[in-house]
Amino acid sequence: MPLAPATKRNLVTSALVAPAAAWLFVFLVLPFIAILVFAFGERAPEGGYQAAFTFAQFANLGSRAAAFRNTMMIAPVGAFLCLIVAYPVAYFLAVKASPKYRLVLVSLVVVPFWTSLLVRTYAWMYILGSRGLPNLLDMVGISDVRMLNTPGAVLLGIVYGYLPLMIMPIYVSLEKLDLRLLEASADLGAKPLSTFFGITLPLSLPGVMTGTALVTILLLGEYLIPQLLGGGKVFFIGNALVDLFLQSRNWPFGSAIAVTLVAVVVLVLLVAMRIAWRFAGTRQVDLV
Template identity: 90%
Template sequence: MPITPDRKRQLVTAALVAPAGLWLFVFLVLPFMAMVVFSFGERAPEGGYQAAFTFAQFANLPSRAAAFWNTMMIAPIGAFLCLIVAYPVAYYLAVKSNPKYRLVLVSLVVVPFWTSLLVRTYAWMYILGSRGIPNLLGMIGIENVRLLNTPGAVLLGIVYGYLPLMIMPIYVSLEKLDRRLLEASADLGAKPVSTFFGITLPLSLPGVMTGVALVTILLLGEYLIPQLLGGGKVFFIGNALVDLFLQSRNWPFGSAIAVTLVVVVVIVLSVAMRIAWKVSGSRQVDLV
């Protein structure tokens, strides 16, 4: 029986998608299924997992309420601060910068990713520590300033670490902006502020929502920045997971927290996609 063109296209598509699908199934779906199974188990006497079927781990989630609260409060604030800093940068790169140097400027935004986040965070530990900015402030008479191990230090590290992830989606949206719309707005007598809020901002909202969703979702599982810049005083869900899996070896409880975190991420992503679709009208919005 001859293969029709449509059937041939379907087979080619399946062959191209199969490796990625297999990769996601093995390294994403199977580990998540294991976490779900563990979350209904019990901690073995020597630590780890012991087979059982109980909801006790989920009932114990309030004991880690502080980690959930810190994460749910600081992660959106960090994403918002990233947006405040990133939008002017992306706007300058996409609209105002010289096209001749635009590629170089965009490359400079990506350059920090070439260095380990651990190294960059340690640099901020020195800057915010007693021998950094507080020492300089002490020289001019401002004593007893503590910057490290505070929520402010964690937010600063978040903005510094995740800023490129916010800039790039917004830059892509602004770079695709039809300049004729801006020229038409100016010809019709609109002020620059009116043009920005009436044309530029609405057309860039898909990129804004993409950046906000991307940064927020990654921050929900952040561990390194609160550990180093928060000094154990700003506890995220990621820190709770490391403690449960590596220190107390309570795998079922850690799995319950991880499963809950995944559910929260899915909800955040769904809400963000819904909001982005509504505010952008019929324009396509891609968040992942």
């Protein structure tokens, strides 16, 4: 008996989705279930995991309050700085740049991704180290300037490393902007600032929220930049997880922190989606 067309479409769709779904289940869902189980266990005497059911690990989260505080303060500030720098760049690429050179300019934004973040961060370690900018400032009479191993150095590394991830979503939103709306606003006597806040910004808000949510979520789990540019003095949750899993071998406590981090990421995503829908109205807003 031949299958109905709708049944065939459903089977084809299921066949296409099945590999990706299986991949996500094996490499995302199952590891998270394991972490969740570990979070309610105890540390074995020799390190690792010992089966138990206790909330002691979650009750001990306060001992890593500094890591949570640094992450919750620096990650949003870093995302905001990325937004401040990225929006003018994206606006220039989408609205002001000549279509003839636009593809080249967009490619230049992506070029840093061709180099490892580790290599780029090590380059900033040299620039901000004693032989870099502080040495140049000392030559002109400005001495005792400390740049490396500070929150400022971490923020600089964050903006440099994550800027392309903020530029591209905003660029995609601005590229769809109907320039006739800007011309009409100018013809009606609106000032450039009024046009920006009344037309450009609301229409580009989906890209802004997408970029902000993407960068913030990635920064919540950042490890490399705080480790290298912060010198262990600017401790993020990612640094705490590495310490607990690889050095202290306290897997249950590390798992509890990881579960808490996932909960924070989900909360940030939900809040970002709510804000985006509230300000964007019925326009499409995709954050994931």
